[in-house]
Amino acid sequence: MMSGGLVSIREALSSLKPTEQKVAKYILEHPEQVVNVSVQRLAELAQVSEATIVRLARSLHLKGFQELKLRIAADLATKPKHAESSYQEIRIDGSIDSLIDSISHNNMQSIQDTMTVLSSADAARAIEALSQARKIGVFGVGASAVIAEDFKQKLTRINRWCETAFDFNSAATLAANMTEEDVAFGVSYSGQTEDIIQSLQIAKENGARIVTLTKFGNNPVAETADIRLFTSSLENSIRSGAMASRIAQLNVIDILYIGIASQNYEQSVQSLERTRKAVSWAKRNG
Numbered sequence: 001m002m003s004g005g006l007v008s009i010r011e012a013l014s015s016l017k018p019t020e021q022k023v024a025k026y027i028l029e030h031p032e033q034v035v036n037v038s039v040q041r042l043a044e045l046a047q048v049s050e051a052t053i054v055r056l057a058r059s060l061h062l063k064g065f066q067e068l069k070l071r072i073a074a075d076l077a078t079k080p081k082h083a084e085s086s087y088q089e090i091r092i093d094g095s096i097d098s099l100i101d102s103i104s105h106n107n108m109q110s111i112q113d114t115m116t117v118l119s120s121a122d123a124a125r126a127i128e129a130l131s132q133a134r135k136i137g138v139f140g141v142g143a144s145a146v147i148a149e150d151f152k153q154k155l156t157r158i159n160r161w162c163e164t165a166f167d168f169n170s171a172a173t174l175a176a177n178m179t180e181e182d183v184a185f186g187v188s189y190s191g192q193t194e195d196i197i198q199s200l201q202i203a204k205e206n207g208a209r210i211v212t213l214t215k216f217g218n219n220p221v222a223e224t225a226d227i228r229l230f231t232s233s234l235e236n237s238i239r240s241g242a243m244a245s246r247i248a249q250l251n252v253i254d255i256l257y258i259g260i261a262s263q264n265y266e267q268s269v270q271s272l273e274r275t276r277k278a279v280s281w282a283k284r285n286g
Contacts, residue, residue, distance in 0.1 A: 126229055144249075175206070187214075189231070200224040215232065
């Protein structure tokens, strides 16, 4: 069953236009009512035009209001409580048991919410593009550099040509030498990182296909992309946000990695075995 309507609205809320925000807030406050009304009735209740509701659905990357209603109905059936309250505040003065419970719970919640906003069709397109690429350039700054480096390490082990860049100078240099045979992969949870935006634009001007991994919603990084992948992380605390969002991003990276490896399974297995032996030999003789 399709779900994720409420998660999508909360995640995208700050990036919506004012009139779209108005109806989005109404939906969040009255989800049970919304699943039982027509687009015309919702327009009256939220005091917006029917066109605004259609635009909201498109901003949420949905086909229309009917799909949004179906997703909200699924949310209500599977999550009685609002997604916001399902995240636990991390207390630095709490016990170790509460710390283990809250952090683990938030990480799992972030992955579950990401499953509702990650399009399987777009994930398949990304896997196909990355699998066919001559070279993959992965761009990430700050915390996103950890995600970029993890992806590079995985791809290198299955003999994929992959380079990473963690600052604008190295990113611009990498992007400037990409071609239409290559894929530029930009990682930015906020979707606002200027260095990533500029680097992806350079790569795009040189013909490279652009794949992005950002939080759900409209943002400048995703707007540069040919293929957009999204994660979700809706914690109440900024301290926990940086942690759970990283886990959600790494989960998507694992999905892409296994998808790419499975495109040519036998060669991937052989490459993994060669790298394993090489590392083992180096350790024995180092």
